[in-house]
Amino acid sequence: MGKTRRDVNADVCIVGAGPHGLAASLLFERIDPSIRVVVLDQSNEWLKSWKDQFKRLEIPTLRSPIVHHPSPDSFALDDFVKREDFSLSGLPYNPPTTEAFEAFCSEVINASPIDDPVVAIPRSIRCEDDCVIIDSHEKTIYARYLIIASNPQQTIIPRWAKRTYHQNSLIQHSREIDLANTNDMADQRIAVIGGGLTAAHLTRSALDKGALVDLILRRPLQIRNFDTDPGWLGPKYLTNYYAESDAHKRIKLAREARNGGSIPPWMRDYLVDYESNGNLRIRESKEVASAKLTSCARYELTLSNEKQVNVDQVWLATGTQSDLYAMECLRPFLHGVTFVDGFPVTSNSLRLGQNPIYVMGRSATFALGPSAGNLWGATRAAKRIAADITGVELIANGS
Ligand SMILES: Cc1cc2nc3c(=O)[nH]c(=O)nc-3n(C[C@H](O)[C@H](O)[C@H](O)COP(=O)(O)OP(=O)(O)OC[C@H]3O[C@@H](n4cnc5c(N)ncnc54)[C@H](O)[C@@H]3O)c2cc1C
Known part of the structure; x- marks a missing residue:
């Protein structure tokens, strides 16, 4: 089929404009602005579904600490809150308010040359030669790499x-x-x-x-301060986790950690x-x-x-259960992938099998640990994927 004017060419196509898709876009831009990244979402607004969820549930503050956010600069949200004089949550560990977090993300997006998400829901995905072809009703995207950051899940x-x-x-x-x-x-x-x-x-x-x-x-x-013990955000628990090669044991550890x-x-x-x-x-x-x-x-x-x-x-x-099968057009690529307790066994670079397809969010639990689905996981997944694709490993401050 010949390409039409509605086709999009990109180096990287990211499905999902939530915090995880945003973290990946910002990191690619930081590593090399010439990398063409296209982000697909149901909405042309970054973080639309995150914002809707906090609004619908009237959640005034995040649960995670202020150093967790989509920007590659760990202390950027803290600096922003002080500079813009946002009120603090006043809670132990000082998590950011929802208002400050969203204003910060808007500032980061506006200050960066990343494009707005393109409204498109993938209907089929195929790999041909060196290309991933993503078809939606709206357009066809030809990309070298595909990143799934759409948080596919089943409602429990x-x-x-x-x-x-x-x-x-x-x-x-x-x-x-x-x-x-x-x-x-x-x-x-x-x-x-x-x-x-x-x-x-x-x-x-x-x-x-x-x-x-x-x-x-x-x-x-x-009663716990955070979703998982902070030891899971650093070497205290992750060193042993990463050393565990048995997928079943790893996922069991991750499940127990979230408990x-x-x-x-x-x-x-x-x-x-x-x-x-x-x-x-x-x-x-x-x-x-x-x-x-x-x-x-x-x-x-x-x-x-x-x-x-x-x-x-x-x-x-x-709650919900992370489920890559919920994304129907991805199913042809899941046959050869091992799943343990619903989580795909990916490479350390978060690649799914042999195809140039990567996952972020809770689907990255095997490689990243129990906090993969949280904001902490967004920048970690972005780093691993971007390093695999570009060969560049950015050493961001505070991480
Ligand atoms: C109520 C609540 C509060 C949370 N609070 C925190 C917190 O304080 N700190 C923390 O670290 N974590 C928190 N989390 C956990 C986690 O950070 C969030 O779930 C976060 O939204 C995950 O980001 P994401 O980018 O993976 O997914 P999402 O935010 O769900 O974004 C996915 C995006 O993909 C799009 N999409 C979905 N399917 C398709 C498709 N087929 N085609 C195109 N686009 C698609 C959606 O429109 C959406 O924009 C919270 C979770 C919940 C439910």
Whole structure:
């Protein structure tokens, strides 16, 4: 097929304009501005889905420290916050506010000659000679390398919720809940399912809007400052992790390090305060066994201890599972790839098999460790991929 005027030629095509795709774009630009990078996304705006998610869930601060962000300069966000006089979160370890993080990313994007994302969703991918050909309805991209930074994932819906989940809006997953457009919730009773920070944010917002909340979680609340112990961001744990050649053992270590959802101590303190005023009931070590939609459009949840909880809405903060197969057009390239517990076994350079296709985000867990999907992982993945493609390894400060 001959090329048309809508075709795009690039050295590197990145799918996904989230923090990970941005980190890779900024790094290529830093290494060699002549490298032609094209970024595809559902939106032509950088970080659109990140911003939407923080807005919908009304999350005022990040969980990660201020040195984690998409820029190759570790201290750039800290400098920006001081220079622009942004207010601090005031929380332990001083994570940046959502507002400061987003303003910083905008400044970095505006100051850099990187192009805006191109609106295109890949429908098919094929490799011919030295070229990866990415077809979307909108255009065809011919690139030498393809980077998947689109965070392909499956929403986790508990078995008891599956039957009614799609039938009505009284049961929603955190990926759909829009608190920013939900005002008065007085007299509403909400069950929030999950023990991570998203569950806690949902709980807090619902309470602030006047609702009564049952927070139901399978385990006791896990209290940790960060998603994973900071030892996983440096040699303390990563030296042994990288030395482990058995893929199953590595992924087991990564899973154990994340150990499900957790909340920082400051959030636990908030929840305990809310609980003492009677509007919140934290039901630890309880599972929902079944859910029934009653004739008056309420949910009757039966817990593992056979107690019943009647609520107006159920909010699932049950997370998502990273899943490269969720990106259908990538499937032909996954046959030869070993998967362990859903994670692809990539090369150290995050390459998927023999083709010039790389992954970022949680899909890079085997090579990078349990924090691959976090902001920390964005700059680390970008470095490894860019070093493989360009042969240049940038030594950024603070990393
Ligand atoms: C509520 C929440 C809060 C978090 N807070 C933090 C935090 O404070 N610190 C931290 O380190 N981590 C945090 N994380 C974890 C992680 O950093 C985020 O999930 C982050 O968004 C991951 O970045 P990403 O670029 O991999 O994916 P995303 O931000 O999801 O970006 C992927 C992009 O790909 C696009 N896309 C998807 N599919 C396609 C397709 N088929 N074609 C084209 N484009 C596509 C999407 O539109 C999106 O723009 C948080 C996660 C959640 C859910």
